[in-house]
Amino acid sequence: MRPISRSALRPHVCQTCRHGIGAGRRRFASQSGSPDLYDVVCVGGGPAGLGLMAALRASPITSKLRVALIETQDLTKAQAWNLEPTQYSNRVSSLTPSSVAFLRQIGAYDHLDVDRVQDYQDMQVWDGQTGSSISFDWSMETSPFEDPRTVATMTENANLVRALLRRIAQSGDENLSLFSNSTVASIETGSDLKPEGPDLSAWPVLSIKPTGPSESTPKRIAARLLVGADGINSPVRSFADISTHGWDYGRHGIVATLALGDLDIPPFPASKRTAYQRFLPALGGPIALLPLPNNHATLVWSTTPENAAYLKSLSTPSFLAMVNAAFRLEMTDLSYMMGMSSTSDISHQDELTWRTQHTALPSQVPPPATAVQEGTVASFPLRFRHAAQYVSPRVALVGDAAHVIHPLAGQGLNLGLADVASLSKTIQYAVSHGMDVGDLITLERYSSERYLPNAKIGGACDLLHKMYTVPGEGPVAWARSLGLGVVDRLPFVKSFLMKNAEGY
Secondary structure (H helix, E strand, O other): OOOOOHHHHOOOOOHHHHHOHHHHHHHHHOOOOOOEEEEEEEEOOOHHHHHHHHHHHHOOOOOOOOEEEEOOOOHHHHHOOOOOOOOOOOOEEEEOHHHHHHHHHOOOHHHOOHHHOEEEOEEEEEEOOOOOEEEEOOHHHOOOOOOOOOOEEEEEHHHHHHHHHHHHHHOOOOOEEEEOOEEEEEEEEOOOOOOOOOOOOOOEEEEEEEOOOOOOOOEEEEEEEEEEOOOOOOHHHHHOOOOEEEEEEEEEEEEEEEEEOOOOOOOOOOOOOEEEEEEEHHHOEEEEEEEEOOOEEEEEEEEOHHHHHHHHHOOHHHHHHHHHHHOOOOHHHHHHHHOOOOOOOOOHHHHHHHHHOOOOOOOOOOOOEEEEOOOOOEEEEEEEEEEOOOEEOOEEEOHHHOEEOOHHHOOHHHHHHHHHHHHHHHHHHHHHOOOOOOOHHHHHHHHHHHHHHHHHHHHHHHHHHHHOOOOOOOHHHHHHHHHHHHHHOOHHHHHHHHHHHHOO
Protein backbone atom coordinates (compact mmCIF):
# COMPACT_ATOMS: atom_id res chain seq x y z
CA MET A 1 0.00 0.00 0.00
CA ARG A 2 1.33 3.47 -0.84
CA PRO A 3 2.53 5.47 2.18
CA ILE A 4 0.38 8.45 3.18
CA SER A 5 0.29 10.74 6.17
CA ARG A 6 -1.36 9.43 9.31
CA SER A 7 -3.78 12.37 9.37
CA ALA A 8 -5.19 11.28 6.04
CA LEU A 9 -6.27 7.97 7.56
CA ARG A 10 -7.78 9.41 10.73
CA PRO A 11 -11.17 10.94 9.86
CA HIS A 12 -14.16 8.79 9.03
CA VAL A 13 -15.97 11.82 7.63
CA CYS A 14 -13.25 14.04 6.21
CA GLN A 15 -12.91 17.79 6.39
CA THR A 16 -13.69 18.04 2.67
CA CYS A 17 -17.08 16.41 3.20
CA ARG A 18 -17.91 18.79 6.02
CA HIS A 19 -17.05 21.87 3.98
CA GLY A 20 -18.60 20.50 0.77
CA ILE A 21 -16.94 19.70 -2.51
CA GLY A 22 -18.46 22.76 -4.17
CA ALA A 23 -16.75 25.13 -1.77
CA GLY A 24 -13.45 23.40 -2.42
CA ARG A 25 -13.84 23.91 -6.17
CA ARG A 26 -14.52 27.61 -5.78
CA ARG A 27 -11.40 28.12 -3.68
CA PHE A 28 -9.18 26.30 -6.18
CA ALA A 29 -10.73 27.69 -9.36
CA SER A 30 -8.69 30.86 -9.24
CA GLN A 31 -5.37 29.18 -8.46
CA SER A 32 -3.08 28.66 -11.42
CA GLY A 33 -2.03 25.04 -11.84
CA SER A 34 -4.46 23.69 -9.24
CA PRO A 35 -6.03 20.35 -10.19
CA ASP A 36 -9.68 20.10 -11.11
CA LEU A 37 -11.56 18.16 -8.41
CA TYR A 38 -13.69 15.07 -9.02
CA ASP A 39 -15.51 12.75 -6.66
CA VAL A 40 -14.80 9.60 -8.69
CA VAL A 41 -12.24 9.18 -11.48
CA CYS A 42 -12.12 5.86 -13.34
CA VAL A 43 -9.16 4.90 -15.51
CA GLY A 44 -10.21 2.41 -18.21
CA GLY A 45 -13.14 2.50 -20.61
CA GLY A 46 -13.86 -1.20 -20.99
CA PRO A 47 -17.04 -2.89 -19.73
CA ALA A 48 -15.97 -2.61 -16.08
CA GLY A 49 -15.10 1.10 -16.15
CA LEU A 50 -18.10 2.05 -18.26
CA GLY A 51 -20.31 -0.15 -16.08
CA LEU A 52 -19.25 1.80 -13.01
CA MET A 53 -19.93 5.13 -14.68
CA ALA A 54 -23.34 3.96 -15.87
CA ALA A 55 -24.23 2.63 -12.41
CA LEU A 56 -23.24 5.87 -10.67
CA ARG A 57 -25.18 7.97 -13.19
CA ALA A 58 -28.25 5.71 -12.93
CA SER A 59 -28.62 5.96 -9.15
CA PRO A 60 -30.42 9.05 -7.76
CA ILE A 61 -28.04 8.91 -4.79
CA THR A 62 -24.83 9.23 -6.84
CA SER A 63 -26.04 10.86 -10.06
CA LYS A 64 -24.89 14.32 -8.87
CA LEU A 65 -21.35 13.25 -8.05
CA ARG A 66 -18.73 14.77 -10.27
CA VAL A 67 -17.22 11.83 -12.16
CA ALA A 68 -14.67 11.32 -14.93
CA LEU A 69 -13.53 8.42 -17.10
CA ILE A 70 -10.19 8.21 -18.91
CA GLU A 71 -9.77 5.90 -21.91
CA THR A 72 -6.91 5.59 -24.42
CA GLN A 73 -9.21 4.45 -27.27
CA ASP A 74 -11.68 6.60 -29.20
CA LEU A 75 -15.01 6.30 -27.38
CA THR A 76 -16.89 7.99 -30.23
CA LYS A 77 -15.88 5.10 -32.51
CA ALA A 78 -16.94 2.60 -29.87
CA GLN A 79 -20.32 4.31 -29.59
CA ALA A 80 -20.74 4.21 -33.39
CA TRP A 81 -19.63 0.56 -33.69
CA ASN A 82 -21.65 -1.40 -36.24
CA LEU A 83 -21.31 -4.66 -38.14
CA GLU A 84 -23.40 -6.42 -40.75
CA PRO A 85 -26.11 -8.68 -39.25
CA THR A 86 -24.23 -11.80 -40.37
CA GLN A 87 -20.84 -10.61 -39.10
CA TYR A 88 -19.72 -10.98 -35.47
CA SER A 89 -16.74 -9.77 -33.48
CA ASN A 90 -14.38 -12.43 -32.09
CA ARG A 91 -14.34 -10.73 -28.67
CA VAL A 92 -17.44 -12.26 -27.12
CA SER A 93 -18.44 -12.77 -23.48
CA SER A 94 -20.86 -15.03 -21.64
CA LEU A 95 -23.05 -13.01 -19.26
CA THR A 96 -24.51 -14.80 -16.26
CA PRO A 97 -28.10 -14.04 -15.17
CA SER A 98 -26.76 -11.91 -12.31
CA SER A 99 -24.73 -9.80 -14.76
CA VAL A 100 -27.78 -9.38 -16.99
CA ALA A 101 -29.83 -8.35 -13.95
CA PHE A 102 -27.22 -5.71 -13.07
CA LEU A 103 -27.21 -4.35 -16.63
CA ARG A 104 -31.01 -4.17 -16.55
CA GLN A 105 -30.94 -2.42 -13.18
CA ILE A 106 -28.70 0.39 -14.43
CA GLY A 107 -30.64 0.72 -17.70
CA ALA A 108 -27.84 -0.48 -19.98
CA TYR A 109 -29.44 -3.70 -21.21
CA ASP A 110 -32.14 -1.71 -23.01
CA HIS A 111 -29.41 -0.25 -25.24
CA LEU A 112 -28.01 -3.63 -26.34
CA ASP A 113 -28.74 -4.73 -29.89
CA VAL A 114 -30.75 -7.82 -28.89
CA ASP A 115 -30.58 -9.20 -32.43
CA ARG A 116 -26.86 -9.76 -31.76
CA VAL A 117 -27.44 -11.39 -28.35
CA GLN A 118 -27.92 -15.14 -27.86
CA ASP A 119 -29.18 -16.95 -24.75
CA TYR A 120 -28.30 -20.58 -24.22
CA GLN A 121 -30.13 -23.01 -21.97
CA ASP A 122 -27.74 -25.95 -21.81
CA MET A 123 -24.00 -26.58 -21.63
CA GLN A 124 -22.48 -29.95 -22.48
CA VAL A 125 -19.04 -30.62 -20.98
CA TRP A 126 -16.99 -33.79 -21.41
CA ASP A 127 -13.50 -35.17 -21.02
CA GLY A 128 -11.88 -36.09 -24.32
CA GLN A 129 -9.56 -38.53 -22.55
CA THR A 130 -12.01 -40.58 -20.47
CA GLY A 131 -15.35 -39.74 -22.09
CA SER A 132 -16.96 -38.77 -18.77
CA SER A 133 -19.47 -35.93 -19.16
CA ILE A 134 -21.76 -33.52 -17.37
CA SER A 135 -24.58 -31.26 -18.57
CA PHE A 136 -25.40 -27.91 -17.01
CA ASP A 137 -28.98 -26.71 -17.26
CA TRP A 138 -31.81 -25.71 -14.93
CA SER A 139 -34.10 -28.65 -15.73
CA MET A 140 -33.79 -29.91 -12.15
CA GLU A 141 -35.43 -26.69 -10.87
CA THR A 142 -38.03 -26.00 -13.55
CA SER A 143 -41.25 -27.66 -14.65
CA PRO A 144 -41.29 -29.61 -17.94
CA PHE A 145 -44.08 -27.26 -19.00
CA GLU A 146 -41.95 -24.12 -18.56
CA ASP A 147 -39.64 -22.63 -21.15
CA PRO A 148 -36.03 -23.69 -20.54
CA ARG A 149 -34.25 -21.32 -18.16
CA THR A 150 -31.24 -19.41 -19.46
CA VAL A 151 -27.81 -20.56 -18.32
CA ALA A 152 -25.96 -17.60 -19.82
CA THR A 153 -26.24 -14.91 -22.50
CA MET A 154 -23.66 -14.40 -25.24
CA THR A 155 -22.90 -10.90 -26.47
CA GLU A 156 -20.04 -9.22 -28.26
CA ASN A 157 -17.95 -6.98 -26.00
CA ALA A 158 -18.35 -4.16 -28.53
CA ASN A 159 -22.13 -4.45 -28.33
CA LEU A 160 -21.94 -4.20 -24.53
CA VAL A 161 -19.53 -1.25 -24.60
CA ARG A 162 -21.76 0.61 -27.05
CA ALA A 163 -24.81 -0.02 -24.84
CA LEU A 164 -23.02 1.31 -21.76
CA LEU A 165 -21.85 4.41 -23.61
CA ARG A 166 -25.38 5.08 -24.81
CA ARG A 167 -26.70 4.69 -21.27
CA ILE A 168 -24.10 7.14 -19.96
CA ALA A 169 -24.94 9.62 -22.74
CA GLN A 170 -28.62 9.29 -21.84
CA SER A 171 -27.83 10.54 -18.32
CA GLY A 172 -26.67 13.92 -19.67
CA ASP A 173 -23.29 15.62 -19.38
CA GLU A 174 -23.75 17.50 -16.09
CA ASN A 175 -20.90 16.64 -13.67
CA LEU A 176 -19.56 14.12 -16.22
CA SER A 177 -16.24 14.21 -18.09
CA LEU A 178 -15.18 11.56 -20.60
CA PHE A 179 -11.50 11.89 -21.53
CA SER A 180 -11.43 9.86 -24.75
CA ASN A 181 -8.22 9.29 -26.73
CA SER A 182 -6.38 10.22 -23.53
CA THR A 183 -3.72 8.56 -21.45
CA VAL A 184 -2.58 9.02 -17.88
CA ALA A 185 0.90 10.54 -18.05
CA SER A 186 1.45 10.35 -14.30
CA ILE A 187 -0.29 9.83 -10.97
CA GLU A 188 1.00 11.44 -7.81
CA THR A 189 -0.28 12.17 -4.33
CA GLY A 190 -1.59 15.70 -3.87
CA SER A 191 -0.67 18.20 -1.19
CA ASP A 192 -2.58 20.42 1.24
CA LEU A 193 -2.47 23.60 -0.84
CA LYS A 194 -4.61 25.81 1.38
CA PRO A 195 -5.70 25.38 5.01
CA GLU A 196 -9.33 26.36 4.42
CA GLY A 197 -9.69 24.22 1.29
CA PRO A 198 -9.96 20.45 0.90
CA ASP A 199 -6.98 18.48 2.15
CA LEU A 200 -5.47 16.87 -0.96
CA SER A 201 -2.57 15.27 0.88
CA ALA A 202 -3.94 11.77 0.19
CA TRP A 203 -5.81 12.49 -3.06
CA PRO A 204 -4.44 10.96 -6.27
CA VAL A 205 -3.66 13.71 -8.79
CA LEU A 206 -3.56 12.61 -12.42
CA SER A 207 -1.92 14.29 -15.40
CA ILE A 208 -3.89 13.52 -18.56
CA LYS A 209 -2.62 14.02 -22.07
CA PRO A 210 -3.88 13.07 -25.56
CA THR A 211 -2.91 9.60 -26.77
CA GLY A 212 -1.13 10.91 -29.87
CA PRO A 213 1.67 13.50 -30.12
CA SER A 214 0.62 16.83 -28.61
CA GLU A 215 2.28 20.01 -27.37
CA SER A 216 -0.62 20.94 -25.09
CA THR A 217 -0.09 21.07 -21.34
CA PRO A 218 -1.42 17.93 -19.64
CA LYS A 219 -4.65 18.45 -17.75
CA ARG A 220 -4.46 17.81 -14.01
CA ILE A 221 -7.36 16.35 -12.08
CA ALA A 222 -7.64 15.19 -8.46
CA ALA A 223 -9.77 12.22 -7.41
CA ARG A 224 -11.55 11.84 -4.10
CA LEU A 225 -11.73 8.18 -5.23
CA LEU A 226 -9.58 6.79 -8.04
CA VAL A 227 -10.83 3.54 -9.59
CA GLY A 228 -8.49 1.33 -11.59
CA ALA A 229 -10.34 -0.50 -14.36
CA ASP A 230 -7.22 -0.38 -16.50
CA GLY A 231 -6.38 -4.02 -17.04
CA ILE A 232 -3.73 -6.51 -16.08
CA ASN A 233 -0.87 -3.97 -16.24
CA SER A 234 -2.81 -1.38 -14.23
CA PRO A 235 -1.00 1.96 -13.68
CA VAL A 236 -3.51 2.72 -10.92
CA ARG A 237 -2.51 -0.47 -9.10
CA SER A 238 1.15 0.47 -9.49
CA PHE A 239 0.47 3.94 -8.05
CA ALA A 240 -1.31 2.38 -5.06
CA ASP A 241 1.71 0.08 -4.58
CA ILE A 242 -0.52 -3.00 -4.53
CA SER A 243 1.31 -6.20 -5.41
CA THR A 244 -0.10 -9.16 -7.33
CA HIS A 245 0.63 -12.86 -7.33
CA GLY A 246 0.06 -15.29 -10.16
CA TRP A 247 1.63 -17.01 -13.11
CA ASP A 248 1.47 -17.50 -16.84
CA TYR A 249 -0.13 -20.77 -17.90
CA GLY A 250 2.09 -21.32 -20.91
CA ARG A 251 -1.10 -21.60 -22.96
CA HIS A 252 -2.74 -19.47 -25.63
CA GLY A 253 -6.43 -19.02 -26.31
CA ILE A 254 -7.45 -19.29 -29.97
CA VAL A 255 -10.63 -17.39 -30.85
CA ALA A 256 -12.65 -17.27 -34.07
CA THR A 257 -16.18 -16.65 -35.31
CA LEU A 258 -17.66 -19.70 -37.03
CA ALA A 259 -20.74 -20.51 -39.09
CA LEU A 260 -22.33 -23.83 -38.15
CA GLY A 261 -24.22 -26.52 -39.99
CA ASP A 262 -27.45 -28.04 -38.72
CA LEU A 263 -27.67 -30.60 -35.95
CA ASP A 264 -28.55 -34.14 -37.01
CA ILE A 265 -31.35 -34.07 -34.43
CA PRO A 266 -33.02 -30.64 -34.12
CA PRO A 267 -33.24 -29.29 -30.56
CA PHE A 268 -36.47 -29.44 -28.57
CA PRO A 269 -37.90 -26.94 -28.10
CA ALA A 270 -36.66 -25.33 -31.31
CA SER A 271 -35.48 -22.18 -29.49
CA LYS A 272 -33.16 -24.15 -27.20
CA ARG A 273 -29.45 -23.43 -27.70
CA THR A 274 -26.48 -25.37 -26.34
CA ALA A 275 -22.88 -24.50 -25.55
CA TYR A 276 -20.20 -27.19 -25.88
CA GLN A 277 -16.89 -27.66 -24.09
CA ARG A 278 -14.51 -30.61 -24.42
CA PHE A 279 -11.33 -31.00 -22.37
CA LEU A 280 -8.34 -32.10 -24.44
CA PRO A 281 -5.54 -33.01 -22.00
CA ALA A 282 -3.14 -34.18 -24.71
CA LEU A 283 -3.37 -30.82 -26.50
CA GLY A 284 -3.04 -28.59 -23.44
CA GLY A 285 -6.56 -27.41 -22.63
CA PRO A 286 -10.27 -27.28 -23.46
CA ILE A 287 -12.08 -26.25 -26.62
CA ALA A 288 -15.43 -24.46 -26.36
CA LEU A 289 -18.11 -23.57 -28.91
CA LEU A 290 -20.54 -20.93 -27.65
CA PRO A 291 -23.68 -20.01 -29.60
CA LEU A 292 -24.31 -16.74 -31.41
CA PRO A 293 -27.43 -15.74 -33.40
CA ASN A 294 -28.10 -16.91 -36.97
CA ASN A 295 -26.47 -20.31 -36.43
CA HIS A 296 -23.06 -18.81 -35.68
CA ALA A 297 -20.76 -19.55 -32.76
CA THR A 298 -17.64 -18.21 -31.12
CA LEU A 299 -14.68 -20.54 -30.66
CA VAL A 300 -12.36 -20.45 -27.64
CA TRP A 301 -9.62 -23.09 -27.77
CA SER A 302 -6.98 -23.18 -25.03
CA THR A 303 -3.82 -24.94 -26.14
CA THR A 304 -0.03 -24.71 -26.17
CA PRO A 305 1.67 -21.78 -27.95
CA GLU A 306 3.08 -24.23 -30.52
CA ASN A 307 -0.36 -25.65 -31.29
CA ALA A 308 -1.83 -22.15 -31.43
CA ALA A 309 0.77 -21.04 -33.96
CA TYR A 310 0.13 -24.19 -36.01
CA LEU A 311 -3.65 -23.66 -36.05
CA LYS A 312 -3.31 -20.03 -37.11
CA SER A 313 -1.01 -21.06 -39.97
CA LEU A 314 -3.57 -23.43 -41.51
CA SER A 315 -5.79 -22.70 -44.48
CA THR A 316 -9.48 -22.16 -43.72
CA PRO A 317 -10.57 -25.72 -44.73
CA SER A 318 -7.79 -27.25 -42.62
CA PHE A 319 -8.61 -25.00 -39.66
CA LEU A 320 -12.27 -26.03 -39.84
CA ALA A 321 -11.28 -29.68 -40.04
CA MET A 322 -9.17 -29.31 -36.88
CA VAL A 323 -12.02 -27.62 -34.99
CA ASN A 324 -14.47 -30.36 -35.98
CA ALA A 325 -11.92 -33.04 -35.16
CA ALA A 326 -11.34 -31.58 -31.70
CA PHE A 327 -14.96 -32.32 -30.76
CA ARG A 328 -15.07 -35.77 -32.36
CA LEU A 329 -11.80 -37.69 -32.45
CA GLU A 330 -9.75 -39.51 -29.83
CA MET A 331 -6.64 -37.90 -28.31
CA THR A 332 -4.27 -40.04 -30.37
CA ASP A 333 -5.98 -39.03 -33.62
CA LEU A 334 -5.96 -35.35 -32.65
CA SER A 335 -2.28 -35.42 -31.74
CA TYR A 336 -1.50 -36.96 -35.13
CA MET A 337 -3.55 -34.37 -37.03
CA MET A 338 -1.95 -31.53 -35.07
CA GLY A 339 1.41 -32.65 -36.47
CA MET A 340 0.34 -32.98 -40.12
CA SER A 341 2.21 -30.91 -42.65
CA SER A 342 0.12 -28.24 -44.33
CA THR A 343 1.70 -29.33 -47.64
CA SER A 344 0.82 -33.00 -47.18
CA ASP A 345 -0.88 -34.84 -50.05
CA ILE A 346 -3.63 -35.81 -47.62
CA SER A 347 -5.68 -32.85 -46.42
CA HIS A 348 -6.88 -32.35 -42.86
CA GLN A 349 -10.46 -32.74 -44.06
CA ASP A 350 -9.70 -36.06 -45.78
CA GLU A 351 -7.98 -37.26 -42.62
CA LEU A 352 -10.96 -36.23 -40.49
CA THR A 353 -13.43 -37.94 -42.83
CA TRP A 354 -11.48 -41.19 -42.77
CA ARG A 355 -10.92 -41.21 -39.01
CA THR A 356 -14.54 -40.40 -38.09
CA GLN A 357 -15.62 -43.53 -39.95
CA HIS A 358 -13.68 -45.55 -37.37
CA THR A 359 -14.55 -43.49 -34.28
CA ALA A 360 -17.54 -43.75 -31.95
CA LEU A 361 -18.71 -40.13 -31.82
CA PRO A 362 -19.77 -38.60 -28.48
CA SER A 363 -23.54 -38.23 -28.09
CA GLN A 364 -23.19 -34.52 -27.33
CA VAL A 365 -21.17 -33.60 -30.43
CA PRO A 366 -21.93 -30.04 -31.68
CA PRO A 367 -22.97 -29.07 -35.20
CA PRO A 368 -20.07 -29.03 -37.65
CA ALA A 369 -18.28 -25.75 -38.26
CA THR A 370 -18.73 -24.89 -41.94
CA ALA A 371 -17.07 -21.48 -42.35
CA VAL A 372 -14.72 -19.07 -40.58
CA GLN A 373 -15.48 -15.36 -40.65
CA GLU A 374 -12.53 -13.63 -42.30
CA GLY A 375 -10.13 -11.88 -39.95
CA THR A 376 -11.48 -13.39 -36.73
CA VAL A 377 -8.85 -16.06 -36.01
CA ALA A 378 -6.60 -14.69 -33.27
CA SER A 379 -4.85 -15.76 -30.08
CA PHE A 380 -3.92 -14.37 -26.68
CA PRO A 381 -1.81 -15.65 -23.75
CA LEU A 382 -3.58 -17.13 -20.70
CA ARG A 383 -2.60 -15.89 -17.25
CA PHE A 384 -3.64 -15.96 -13.63
CA ARG A 385 -3.24 -12.83 -11.50
CA HIS A 386 -4.77 -11.73 -8.20
CA ALA A 387 -4.06 -8.46 -6.42
CA ALA A 388 -2.95 -8.67 -2.79
CA GLN A 389 -5.75 -6.24 -1.94
CA TYR A 390 -8.44 -4.39 -3.86
CA VAL A 391 -8.35 -1.07 -1.99
CA SER A 392 -5.92 1.51 -0.74
CA PRO A 393 -6.61 5.01 0.63
CA ARG A 394 -8.66 6.72 -2.13
CA VAL A 395 -8.02 3.86 -4.59
CA ALA A 396 -10.13 0.85 -5.60
CA LEU A 397 -9.42 -1.82 -8.22
CA VAL A 398 -12.04 -3.58 -10.34
CA GLY A 399 -12.01 -6.13 -13.16
CA ASP A 400 -8.71 -7.24 -14.67
CA ALA A 401 -6.81 -4.68 -12.60
CA ALA A 402 -7.76 -6.77 -9.55
CA HIS A 403 -7.93 -10.31 -10.98
CA VAL A 404 -7.29 -12.22 -14.20
CA ILE A 405 -8.44 -15.85 -14.39
CA HIS A 406 -8.41 -18.74 -16.84
CA PRO A 407 -11.26 -18.35 -19.37
CA LEU A 408 -12.44 -21.98 -19.25
CA ALA A 409 -15.51 -21.06 -17.16
CA GLY A 410 -16.22 -17.77 -18.98
CA GLN A 411 -16.30 -15.84 -15.69
CA GLY A 412 -13.78 -13.02 -16.29
CA LEU A 413 -16.20 -10.30 -17.40
CA ASN A 414 -18.85 -11.44 -14.93
CA LEU A 415 -16.46 -11.04 -12.00
CA GLY A 416 -15.63 -7.54 -13.23
CA LEU A 417 -19.30 -6.57 -13.45
CA ALA A 418 -19.89 -8.00 -9.98
CA ASP A 419 -17.01 -5.81 -8.72
CA VAL A 420 -18.63 -2.78 -10.30
CA ALA A 421 -22.05 -3.59 -8.84
CA SER A 422 -20.52 -3.93 -5.38
CA LEU A 423 -18.37 -0.79 -5.63
CA SER A 424 -21.28 1.32 -6.91
CA LYS A 425 -23.41 0.15 -3.95
CA THR A 426 -20.53 0.98 -1.60
CA ILE A 427 -20.33 4.51 -3.01
CA GLN A 428 -24.11 4.89 -2.74
CA TYR A 429 -23.99 3.81 0.91
CA ALA A 430 -21.20 6.30 1.64
CA VAL A 431 -23.00 9.21 -0.01
CA SER A 432 -26.33 8.44 1.67
CA HIS A 433 -24.62 8.27 5.10
CA GLY A 434 -22.44 11.36 4.70
CA MET A 435 -19.22 9.39 4.45
CA ASP A 436 -16.15 10.10 2.35
CA VAL A 437 -16.34 7.87 -0.74
CA GLY A 438 -12.55 7.52 -0.84
CA ASP A 439 -11.96 6.77 2.82
CA LEU A 440 -10.36 3.40 3.53
CA ILE A 441 -13.09 2.46 6.00
CA THR A 442 -15.69 3.10 3.30
CA LEU A 443 -13.83 1.05 0.70
CA GLU A 444 -13.35 -1.94 3.00
CA ARG A 445 -17.05 -2.67 2.49
CA TYR A 446 -16.38 -3.31 -1.21
CA SER A 447 -13.19 -5.28 -0.57
CA SER A 448 -14.84 -7.61 1.96
CA GLU A 449 -17.67 -8.37 -0.49
CA ARG A 450 -15.54 -9.19 -3.51
CA TYR A 451 -12.13 -10.50 -2.50
CA LEU A 452 -13.07 -13.99 -1.34
CA PRO A 453 -15.65 -14.73 -4.10
CA ASN A 454 -13.15 -13.72 -6.77
CA ALA A 455 -10.38 -15.76 -5.14
CA LYS A 456 -12.70 -18.78 -4.88
CA ILE A 457 -13.72 -18.73 -8.56
CA GLY A 458 -10.22 -17.93 -9.77
CA GLY A 459 -8.81 -20.79 -7.68
CA ALA A 460 -11.45 -23.21 -8.95
CA CYS A 461 -10.67 -22.33 -12.58
CA ASP A 462 -6.95 -22.75 -11.89
CA LEU A 463 -7.54 -26.17 -10.33
CA LEU A 464 -9.70 -27.30 -13.26
CA HIS A 465 -7.04 -26.19 -15.73
CA LYS A 466 -4.34 -28.13 -13.90
CA MET A 467 -6.48 -31.27 -13.55
CA TYR A 468 -7.50 -31.26 -17.20
CA THR A 469 -4.04 -30.75 -18.65
CA VAL A 470 -2.72 -34.03 -17.25
CA PRO A 471 -2.74 -36.49 -20.17
CA GLY A 472 -2.89 -40.27 -20.00
CA GLU A 473 -4.95 -42.77 -18.05
CA GLY A 474 -3.41 -42.37 -14.59
CA PRO A 475 -5.01 -41.60 -11.21
CA VAL A 476 -5.70 -37.96 -12.10
CA ALA A 477 -7.73 -39.00 -15.15
CA TRP A 478 -9.59 -41.54 -13.01
CA ALA A 479 -10.40 -38.90 -10.39
CA ARG A 480 -11.60 -36.49 -13.08
CA SER A 481 -13.90 -39.10 -14.55
CA LEU A 482 -15.28 -40.10 -11.15
CA GLY A 483 -15.86 -36.48 -10.13
CA LEU A 484 -17.78 -35.56 -13.27
CA GLY A 485 -19.93 -38.66 -13.04
CA VAL A 486 -20.80 -38.10 -9.38
CA VAL A 487 -21.69 -34.44 -9.83
CA ASP A 488 -23.82 -35.18 -12.89
CA ARG A 489 -25.85 -37.70 -10.87
CA LEU A 490 -26.41 -35.40 -7.87
CA PRO A 491 -28.82 -32.63 -8.96
CA PHE A 492 -28.49 -30.64 -5.73
CA VAL A 493 -24.69 -30.54 -6.05
CA LYS A 494 -24.89 -29.49 -9.69
CA SER A 495 -27.47 -26.82 -8.80
CA PHE A 496 -25.17 -25.53 -6.03
CA LEU A 497 -22.24 -25.26 -8.46
CA MET A 498 -24.34 -23.45 -11.07
CA LYS A 499 -25.70 -20.96 -8.56
CA ASN A 500 -22.18 -20.18 -7.33
CA ALA A 501 -20.88 -19.79 -10.89
CA GLU A 502 -23.78 -17.59 -11.96
CA GLY A 503 -23.76 -15.27 -9.00
CA TYR A 504 -26.97 -16.25 -7.22
